[in-house]
Amino acid sequence: xxxxxxxxxxxxxxxxxxxxxxxxxxxxxxxxxxxxxxxxxxxxxxxxxxxxxxxxxxxxxxxxxxxxx
Numbered sequence: 001x002x003x004x005x006x007x008x009x010x011x012x013x014x015x016x017x018x019x020x021x022x023x024x025x026x027x028x029x030x031x032x033x034x035x036x037x038x039x040x041x042x043x044x045x046x047x048x049x050x051x052x053x054x055x056x057x058x059x060x061x062x063x064x065x066x067x068x069x
Contacts, residue, residue, distance in 0.1 A: 037045070
């Protein structure tokens with residue numbers, strides 16, 4: 001491995017360590033949500049997935065009727 005590659009890797013590690021508090025909270029909340037969802041039944045997972053698809057389709061068709069000034 002060349003010295004320049006090592007330097008780039010160390011710079012990447014430093015940038016990864018400079019996460020804001022908000023990013024850390026989001027990842028913690030995301031992990032909690034994933035842990036909850038692991039234990040859902042297959043039927044519940046399918047229902048949640050279909051709800052997500054319906055919501056996506058509704059939002060995709062939505063039109064903005066007014067704009068804030």
